[in-house]
Amino acid sequence: MAMEKDKHYLIGVFSDHDDLLHGIEDMRAKGVKIHEVYSPYPVHGLEHALGYKRSWMPKAAFGFGALGTTLAITMQVSMMAIDWPMIIGGKSYLAVPDFVPVSFEMTVLLAAFGMVGTFLVTRDLKPYKVPRIFDIRATDDKHIVAVDLAANKLSEEQISSLFKEAHAEEVYRRDFADEEKSPSFISYMVDLFTNGVTRSSRISTHR
Amino acid sequence: MQIISEVREPLVTGGKTIKDVTNDIARHVENQPTRLWFICMAISIILLGTGGYFVGDLAWNGIGRWGLNKTVQWAWDITNFVWWVGIGHAGTLISAILLLFRQKWRTSINRAAEAMTIFAVICAAFWPVIHMGRPWVGAYWVLPLPNTFGSLWVNFNSPLLWDVFAISTYFSVSLVFWYVGLIPDFATIRDRATSAASRFFYGILSFGWTGSAKDWMHYEAVSLILAGLSTPLVLSVHTIVSFDFATSVIPGWHTTIFPPYFVAGAIFSGFAMVLTLMLVIRKVYRLEDYITMEHIEMMNIIIIVTGSIVGIAYTTEFFIAWYSGVEYEQYAFINRATGPYWWAYWAMMTCNVISPQLFWIKKIRTSLVWTFFLSIIVNIGMWFERFVIIVTSLHRDYLPSSWVYFTPTIHDIMSYVFTFGLFFSLFFLFAKFFPVVNMAEVKAVLKDSNSKVYRARRTLVNEPLPQLEENTVEAK
Numbered sequence: 001m002a003m004e005k006d007k008h009y010l011i012g013v014f015s016d017h018d019d020l021l022h023g024i025e026d027m028r029a030k031g032v033k034i035h036e037v038y039s040p041y042p043v044h045g046l047e048h049a050l051g052y053k054r055s056w057m058p059k060a061a062f063g064f065g066a067l068g069t070t071l072a073i074t075m076q077v078s079m080m081a082i083d084w085p086m087i088i089g090g091k092s093y094l095a096v097p098d099f100v101p102v103s104f105e106m107t108v109l110l111a112a113f114g115m116v117g118t119f120l121v122t123r124d125l126k127p128y129k130v131p132r133i134f135d136i137r138a139t140d141d142k143h144i145v146a147v148d149l150a151a152n153k154l155s156e157e158q159i160s161s162l163f164k165e166a167h168a169e170e171v172y173r174r175d176f177a178d179e180e181k182s183p184s185f186i187s188y189m190v191d192l193f194t195n196g197v198t199r200s201s202r203i204s205t206h207r
Numbered sequence: 208m209q210i211i212s213e214v215r216e217p218l219v220t221g222g223k224t225i226k227d228v229t230n231d232i233a234r235h236v237e238n239q240p241t242r243l244w245f246i247c248m249a250i251s252i253i254l255l256g257t258g259g260y261f262v263g264d265l266a267w268n269g270i271g272r273w274g275l276n277k278t279v280q281w282a283w284d285i286t287n288f289v290w291w292v293g294i295g296h297a298g299t300l301i302s303a304i305l306l307l308f309r310q311k312w313r314t315s316i317n318r319a320a321e322a323m324t325i326f327a328v329i330c331a332a333f334w335p336v337i338h339m340g341r342p343w344v345g346a347y348w349v350l351p352l353p354n355t356f357g358s359l360w361v362n363f364n365s366p367l368l369w370d371v372f373a374i375s376t377y378f379s380v381s382l383v384f385w386y387v388g389l390i391p392d393f394a395t396i397r398d399r400a401t402s403a404a405s406r407f408f409y410g411i412l413s414f415g416w417t418g419s420a421k422d423w424m425h426y427e428a429v430s431l432i433l434a435g436l437s438t439p440l441v442l443s444v445h446t447i448v449s450f451d452f453a454t455s456v457i458p459g460w461h462t463t464i465f466p467p468y469f470v471a472g473a474i475f476s477g478f479a480m481v482l483t484l485m486l487v488i489r490k491v492y493r494l495e496d497y498i499t500m501e502h503i504e505m506m507n508i509i510i511i512v513t514g515s516i517v518g519i520a521y522t523t524e525f526f527i528a529w530y531s532g533v534e535y536e537q538y539a540f541i542n543r544a545t546g547p548y549w550w551a552y553w554a555m556m557t558c559n560v561i562s563p564q565l566f567w568i569k570k571i572r573t574s575l576v577w578t579f580f581l582s583i584i585v586n587i588g589m590w591f592e593r594f595v596i597i598v599t600s601l602h603r604d605y606l607p608s609s610w611v612y613f614t615p616t617i618h619d620i621m622s623y624v625f626t627f628g629l630f631f632s633l634f635f636l637f638a639k640f641f642p643v644v645n646m647a648e649v650k651a652v653l654k655d656s657n658s659k660v661y662r663a664r665r666t667l668v669n670e671p672l673p674q675l676e677e678n679t680v681e682a683k
Binding site for chain 2: 037040041050052055061075076079084089091095098099101102104105106111112113115116119122124125126128129130133136141
């Protein structure tokens with residue numbers, strides 16, 4: 001049974017990232033709500049143009065780093081000074097300067113792993129994720145701007161003409177079936193072998 | 208469209224477009240390996256296999272097979288350990304410190320340099336593990352795990368335990384940093400894949416990356432913080448490795464200059480290895496437009512700087528040995544230069560202090576042949592540095608009756624060969640299956656890296672302009 005395609009997007013394709021930035025600013029000023037922009041590389045200033053809040057990854061890193069320091073100091077003090085106090089090489093049980101290297105390493109270790117884990121979890125990046133790909137050129141050489149037609153008051157024609165004013169090279173419509181549930185791991189694996197990682201229904205013909 | 212920059216040489220030459228970057232880099236992953244790759248891989252596997260036989264023998268019969276003797280209880284094992292860790296440092300330096308300093312020239316070389324770091328640290332970790340004699344219980348002894356002997360814990364006062372934490376943290380953080388950087392490029396290859404196997408393989412590896420603006424925003428924050436974490440980490444790792452020696456009481460080791468000296472030496476040898484590998488990859492994969500003479504010259508300049516720091520460190524050690532007034536310390540250093548291992552000391556001085564100074568001459572530092580030759584010389588010199596520190600300090604102790612001369616056995620040599628086989632096998636596998644240049648980062652600097660006055664400057668110095676594509680324009 002063919003799935004009903006009930007999500008409608010207007011896609012604008014840009015080559016130049018300056019056109020993209022100015023175009024997005026103009027379109028947002030004229031009341032267009034942009035669903036998301038996909039780029040092959042990070043475009044500086046894009047997050048500001050889209051009105052995104054600053055990344056909170058530094059806070060996650062700090063939190064995990066602080067946890068690492070606390071764990072390291074607790075571990076060393078409890079093992080060396082409380083559980084098995086022993087004088088080695090004339091050093092005291094609580095040889096604080098000697099605890100610095102391990103404390104530092106554990107701070108870095110937990111900060112790095114904690115932050116990257118947070119990044120992967122919050123951005124829902126995982127090995128068996130099926131991404132919704134609006135245009136396959138987004139990982140190659142084009143910037144792809146997706147506008148959800150249902151979320152906008154402007155008509156498809158109006159948005160299309162705004163895209164053209166913003167120097168979009170190409171404007172076209174994509175329709176998707178709205179799948180709220182992610183596929184299971186097994187169905188994903190089956191899908192990989194039959195249709196490729198990005199399901200055929202989701203791959204744009206625009207290459 | 209390529210725009211030519213105003214103030215500096217372009218980072219990517221040949222009038223490349225963003226599409227060209229994808230095609231040029233992804234092509235090596237998508238195409239069948241070349242015959243040269245098979246030859247290199249075969250040689251690496253032979254080294255790995257023959258060396259592996261001797262490593263198996265060491266595990267079976269014990270490290271008495273090595274040439275260690277009554278005073279020289281560390282020799283090639285710890286020399287190789289420190290050398291391999293040092294090799295790894297350039298990768299982190301390029302990816303982290305140069306990222307923090309906004310050095311855009313790092314983008315073409317950071318991926319391969321980080322891969323080199325990871326493989327070099329694997330080779331480094333092999334040495335202390337095998338050196339423990341019974342590696343199968345190594346993890347049990349060095350990690351703070353509850354054990355069956357009662358509440359007995361590892362010794363957190365020991366620099367050798369600090370090493371365990373330093374190297375394992377360094378390895379895992381470098382691996383994560385490298386992998387996070389690879390995700391967008393895996394997505395590029397996934398979206399170009401034509402075979403089911405590549406779609407499957409790169410689909411898994413790319414973690415469902417789409418390149419959305421939100422993903423990129425968090426990704427950049429993560430990269431920057433990982434760089435910020437890795438920078439002190441890379442300095443701490445070799446500092447801690449130097450503590451293995453500096454916190455002891457052995458004349459020749461008990462030296463406060465060791466931490467900065469070891470870090471500078473590590474960057475020095477690491478950059479030399481990056482150069483050796485980059486020159487090969489550049490040629491084999493025809494990446495001359497991405498790894499330009501500008502990149503090679505910049506790395507050669509870093510080699511001059513770090514080589515000079517190392518030279519100053521050698522001199523300072525001698526001065527402090529004399530200035531300390533401790534006769535044992537003075538003897539240790541005179542013995543290094545004039546004793547039975549004089550040849551190793553002077554090989555070190557020639558390779559590390561004299562030869563890099565040749566890079567002051569522009570013709571030499573912009574010559575591929577000279578760069579390749581000197582990069583190997585520097586690596587030989589840095590191996591000798593660690594050998595001199597370890598063996599010359601140990602072979603003559605306070606009792607002349609126990610003075611000995613260390614000579615390596617075939618087992619010393621072949622276990623070193625094993626790590627070469629391991630390193631190159633991993634590196635060639637990486638070079639075939641992973642993108643060797645960071646496509647996303649190169650694309651990001653492509654536009655900024657080129658200039659409008661570049662053309663004017665070339666004209667001023669009467670240099671011909673490079674052949675650019677029709678779609679190349681000058682910025683207004």
